[in-house]
Amino acid sequence: MSRILLIEDHEQLARLVSKGLAGAGIVADEVTTNDSAWAALRQVDYHCLILDRGLPDGDGLNLLRHIRQGGLTVPCLILTARDALHDRVEGLEAGGDDYLPKPFAMAELVARVRALLRRPAITKSLRPCYQDLMLFPEGGAMQCGERSITLAAAEMQIMLALVNRQGEVVRRSAMEAVAWGLSDAVTPNALDVALPRIRRKLQSVGSRLQIINVRGQGYALL
Numbered sequence: 001m002s003r004i005l006l007i008e009d010h011e012q013l014a015r016l017v018s019k020g021l022a023g024a025g026i027v028a029d030e031v032t033t034n035d036s037a038w039a040a041l042r043q044v045d046y047h048c049l050i051l052d053r054g055l056p057d058g059d060g061l062n063l064l065r066h067i068r069q070g071g072l073t074v075p076c077l078i079l080t081a082r083d084a085l086h087d088r089v090e091g092l093e094a095g096g097d098d099y100l101p102k103p104f105a106m107a108e109l110v111a112r113v114r115a116l117l118r119r120p121a122i123t124k125s126l127r128p129c130y131q132d133l134m135l136f137p138e139g140g141a142m143q144c145g146e147r148s149i150t151l152a153a154a155e156m157q158i159m160l161a162l163v164n165r166q167g168e169v170v171r172r173s174a175m176e177a178v179a180w181g182l183s184d185a186v187t188p189n190a191l192d193v194a195l196p197r198i199r200r201k202l203q204s205v206g207s208r209l210q211i212i213n214v215r216g217q218g219y220a221l222l
């Protein structure tokens with residue numbers, strides 16, 4: 001089944017588009033900002049993007065340029081109220097594959113998305129990686145060179161937080177929040193139990209990286 005990322009801050013429109021796509025057997029994950037789209041793209045290999053330009057945290061084209069620079073070739077349909085020739089050209093030059101001005105007919109949107117999905121899959125994923133480590137969030141694995149090891153869900157979230165910060169400090173509270181959410185069931189020392197396990201796994205795949213405790217601040221992958 002095709003899974004696409006819909007980046008659109010107009011909630012009603014996003015819901016309509018998701019519904020239209022669902023009718024065609026296409027699952028859409030909805031996000032409303034450039035930042036949340038970026039986070040989603042680091043977790044999931046999408047088959048296609050639908051990108052609005054006017055987002056609360058800026059022009060969607062900034063995100064598109066950013067992901068193209070990162071080597072991600074996932075097809076992208078740009079959705080926008082702007083229909084001037086200049087805007088269409090700008091969108092395509094930023095790495096867009098197709099362009100649909102609002103308002104649009106749902107049938108046309110679905111047809112265009114399907115056309116993009118039919119393109120040969122040459123997408124290169126935007127893997128979370130840092131130095132010798134690569135994470136596979138969907139498969140729950142961490143890899144270093146030829147060696148890989150499975151990570152439990154909470155361990156993966158902790159590693160994602162560390163890898164995404166690329167060597168900078170992650171606060172203890174932030175690690176707990178991504179690993180266990182705000183659940184009351186979490187024991188106060190859950191992180192202290194998880195960290196030695198993750199450290200052993202880092203060693204066992206042969207990574208040069210270590211999780212360093214930065215006193216009073218948090219942890220960093222160095």
Ligand code: CA
Pocket residue numbers: 008009010052053054055
């Ligand atoms: Ca918008």
